Amino acid sequence: MEKVITTKKIPFSGKQLGEIISRYPTPFHIYDEKAIVDNAVRLKKAFSWAHGFREYFAVKALPNPHIMKIFSDMGFGADCSSMAELILAEKVGISGESVFFSSNDTPADEYVKAAGMGAIINLDDITHVGFLEENAGLPDLISFRYNPGPLRDGNAIIGKPEEAKYGLTREQLCRAYETVRGRGVKRFGLHTMVASNELDPEYFVDTAEMLFNLLLDINSDLGIKFEFINLGGGFGIPYRPEQKPLDIEYISEKIKALYDEKISGNGLHPVRIYMESGRMMTGPYGYLATRVIHKKETYKNYIGLDSSMANLMRPGIYGAYHHITVLGKEDWPCDHVYDVTGSLCENNDKFAIDRPLPEIEIGDILVIHDTGAHGHAMGFNYNGKLRSAELLLRPDGSVKLIRRAETIEDYFATLDFGGL
Numbered sequence: 001m002e003k004v005i006t007t008k009k010i011p012f013s014g015k016q017l018g019e020i021i022s023r024y025p026t027p028f029h030i031y032d033e034k035a036i037v038d039n040a041v042r043l044k045k046a047f048s049w050a051h052g053f054r055e056y057f058a059v060k061a062l063p064n065p066h067i068m069k070i071f072s073d074m075g076f077g078a079d080c081s082s083m084a085e086l087i088l089a090e091k092v093g094i095s096g097e098s099v100f101f102s103s104n105d106t107p108a109d110e111y112v113k114a115a116g117m118g119a120i121i122n123l124d125d126i127t128h129v130g131f132l133e134e135n136a137g138l139p140d141l142i143s144f145r146y147n148p149g150p151l152r153d154g155n156a157i158i159g160k161p162e163e164a165k166y167g168l169t170r171e172q173l174c175r176a177y178e179t180v181r182g183r184g185v186k187r188f189g190l191h192t193m194v195a196s197n198e199l200d201p202e203y204f205v206d207t208a209e210m211l212f213n214l215l216l217d218i219n220s221d222l223g224i225k226f227e228f229i230n231l232g233g234g235f236g237i238p239y240r241p242e243q244k245p246l247d248i249e250y251i252s253e254k255i256k257a258l259y260d261e262k263i264s265g266n267g268l269h270p271v272r273i274y275m276e277s278g279r280m281m282t283g284p285y286g287y288l289a290t291r292v293i294h295k296k297e298t299y300k301n302y303i304g305l306d307s308s309m310a311n312l313m314r315p316g317i318y319g320a321y322h323h324i325t326v327l328g329k330e331d332w333p334c335d336h337v338y339d340v341t342g343s344l345c346e347n348n349d350k351f352a353i354d355r356p357l358p359e360i361e362i363g364d365i366l367v368i369h370d371t372g373a374h375g376h377a378m379g380f381n382y383n384g385k386l387r388s389a390e391l392l393l394r395p396d397g398s399v400k401l402i403r404r405a406e407t408i409e410d411y412f413a414t415l416d417f418g419g420l
């Protein structure tokens, strides 16, 4: 029988983390640069067959310029969906078609900014054609986000896209391409995103097949030639120790076979393959380091941390699993059961519920895994909680502060106490 894996590794020794904590007080998120780069290199290599393949890092997952710079240096673009994300990209030196603007319910000033940067604009609705034209003019190149609605395509059931607010229906999509072509648009792309934290590789193969088929149909119906398809994000990661990561090489191989058959086979080569993954690019390579400040025994056994769901909201809002390592007790038996809590006055402020862990003492350091995407980024200030620092563990073992912790002055910066 295959042994079930119950532990997860951390990229630093207890001594090393102790030294880091002596310089940067807990809580903080720390990201492993070498692991981020190795994973990105692997993705690039897997898709090296694909002419012009490009990952646009979904900035919302980890909106830190130092992380974006790592990806930009590797030739990746930035997937932005708000003004702040566009400005971040600009400040990192990412512009033009290295920016993919995949927004929804978009304010006019964001379209103006994206158009000004020469970003690829991906429209979320047919009515946005006119809205974009009025506010920023129509660029040469336009992409639309497809929402396939309630359908079964290939082997996998594609979520419940009909419940999602995103994208155009198929019928709208055809009208939209015709409309923009009529108004002078010359270059075309096709986008979809129908998954979230999906670990089934067939899902992404099916998504590519769906887009290739759609591209063929629109090409033969309207004579529109597409430059790219964008598979979106939603690539899952193994939050639980027993889960397996996505087999990117397998996904790539399957997509290549489909590409050869449908795109090359119909004389439509080249069509570039884009994706805009966030979670898979950084999620597994971030860790929240936090200290135990209280232990409490009532109807249950509680461990109280110096962090809260303001630092990592996923367990509190989705009941998401995040693995916890108790530093220095990696090999101890998990013979205690705890609720691991933060300090918000909200009972869902729990990092783990009924989690078997080694016996924990006040002062222990807990490492909460897989916080590299949608971790710090989802932070908030409710209850007056301050957002933590972000650190980068460099390949040479040194540590760089890539965002300082908020101070109480930051928190009060928007208030004026005068005239009370």
Ligand SMILES: *Cc1c(COP(=O)(O)O)cnc(C)c1O
Pocket: 058, 060, 061, 079, 102, 103, 193, 196, 197, 232, 233, 234, 235, 276, 277, 278, 279, 280, 373
């Ligand atoms: C959130 C989002 C992504 C990234 O999703 P991940 O799950 O982090 O890969 C990509 N594209 C769009 C349009 C998104 O909204």
